[in-house]
Amino acid sequence: MNRTVLLAKTFFARFFETDLMPPGLPQVQLVIWSMAFLAAPGLLFPMRFAGKYMQLEHRPALLAHALIADRLVFITLTMTAIGLVALVIWDGMFPDRRDARILSALPVPGRTLVGARLLALAALTGVFLAGVNLVPTVVYGAILAGYGGAATVLQGALAHALSTSLAGIFVFSTLMALQGIVLNIGGRRAADRLSLLLQLVFIVALLQMIFFVPRLGAMLPDDLQAPWLRLVPSVWFLGLYDLLGGKAATGAPALAGMALTATAATVATSAGVFIATHGRLTRLALETQDSGRATGRAVIWMLNAVTSRVAPRATARAMFEFTIRTLSRSRSHRLLLSMYVGVALALVASAIVPLVLRSGFAIFTSPSIEILSAPLVVSFFTIVGMRVALAIPVEPRANWIFRIREPIDRRAAIDGVRAVFLLTGVLPTVVLAAASAGGLWGWRRGLAHAATCGLMAWFLSELMLMRLDKMPFTCTYLPGRSRIGTLWPLYLTGMITYCYTITALELRLLPHPASLVKLLLFFAGGIAVLTVRRHHWVTTLAGFRFQEEDPTSLFAGFQLSEGLAAASEDTRRLR
């Protein structure tokens, strides 16, 4: 096999090697999971849109507008999906220390290494673009032509395929160029620090696109001519879509030009940065150690001060420190948490920004569900995100230290974890609620809101830790075990109740302090009950769990070699 292709295959597989996934998981399976997750909306939308167009068939103006807005949905969806893919494989875009140490000792020319990685990146983008858009291209292309959105079926399909693909390539190459520039200017450590911020910003921006697209679609002029359209990248690609479809609006050619120019510029920049600096980055990877940044003295002092108060017992203290240090230092876990926080921020913004656009800053003069719910939305996603993160291991092989000295006082161990939730989930909620409501409507409202949000966040934390039978980050993880596929209506109802129903209740009770106090006492009672039940349950456990049950059943039979691998590993363990 050609060496470039061989290496490209190796790099492609490495993209999916992440701490978020268990080691040894079949790469094909990961790709299929990711693809299914990202492609699902694109598979559902064409049929849904077709039904809508059927209803609007006799209302041409509305139909024309719907055709424009829905195309924007597909473009935004692709940009979001490819952006998320780029964020997940973030560490694999440029050569790292492992690549450098393995490959630099081999007689492989630099151009082969560069070509192979670029090929792998292109293949990855292509695979995901195809996965997200193949079915919509065929189905929606035909629907579009049928309702007059494109001149012919072929043009409809072509317009869909090209515009969405270029939109995805634009996002991917923008992120790649950004990382390359940061790596070269600030080095790996700076890139690591900045990457988290960039990832959070991009997650929020990408999710914002989803929340704002329907509103954006409604605001779009049919002729695609308005100065503000030039500021929205997804709309550039809508112009291209319109132009390629053969029924271009007046403003489409200019927007299409911007889309093509922007895509060409970002692809050239990312490839240029990559080619020009590959050798330098490889050398830097070899000459510098993978060292984490040192924790500042002030941070250590603060951590010690907090620890001695929130987790005074030795076991609780140990678990508190281990949990908080892992959450703050593990890149994968920080990325996961940032995704949850990103969703929360996007939800808050999507609730508040349209109100501001419609009514101006007058909306802040009196309490409303949109504003009051913000701290609860943030706390909900932060706490749930932390609970999910606890289940994902860090260095699973290192869990021997816990296995040989499993805490006898399991109650204290979970109390230590609870302290982390109180510090990082509940305290910020209280501060945010007090600052927002206090700043806007006076200290009484601030106090009431802080108490409500704080108690709710505490209640949720207790609920999340209710059946925790693992030490954080130490148990092997099988993504397929998640029951979100079946339980999502329950989770969604829980989220709506926690974030919005409680806020509505608080809003009704604000003029009646006595009733509000009763409500808060009810929450406090709930916390006490949950705490007692958790303590009781954890003491009845035979021990903490360090391995998910039935580790081989997930994959045996999916791929013959993986089945054999699992069997071989079992044999080895038995020996």
Place this chain on the structure above:
Amino acid sequence: MLEARDLTKYYSAIPAVRGLSFTLGPGGVLGLLGPNGSGKSTTVSILAGLLQPSGGAVRFKGSDIQDDLLDYKSNIGYVPEEAVLYTYLTGPEYLSLVGQLRGMSMRTIDARIDGFLSLFDLKDDRHAPLSAYSKGMRQKILISAALLHDPPIVILDEPNSGLDVTTTLVLRSLVQTLASEGRMIIYSSHVLESVEKVATDVIILNEGRVVAHDSISRLRELLELPSLEHVFRQLVIETDIDRMARDLVGVMKL
């Protein structure tokens, strides 16, 4: 002939290796010894072509290796200190990747992989990903990868790491056999006994400088010491080892 002339390496302004020179002919085994941070790994990385020296040169068959680094790399087999591997690959897949990147024919690769796996008792694990391998098993894969293309130069950086006693003894004998066939071996290790058994010459590094370079027997003669360990203690270790051990026990009782 492999020759290092006045090798120097700086990381930023910090010197890691200063003025290291040696000549290694066919059949020679050069032992590299030194405490942590002495510059052993940097030296090995330069000799493996991973790092460029800040000063001096490594010459192979009379030419600076930097003139045709790819050609030089095709002549070396390298076992790194850290067991860096693509852990989602199986052992044979990794070896096959390395063999193909070295331009070997699939037939040769398959035959040699089969041989290495059999001899290293890894055949039963051939379908398991490297992430499921123990440290010793990974080390066996790294040693196989280094020898896969029958290189004239073999660079071993802590090759005994994680190996069981039998494999350690096999490796020692292997090094001697490879040398007897005319290959040049560079053997860096903390295990003084291993180096003493296999090396014809030894370089002892301390704080980036060469503190001794000679054959082991001559070093013992010159310093009038009975073993390499005594030579090493004399030249490198400034700490009173017994006292440090007593202090450590003292700390345990604090």
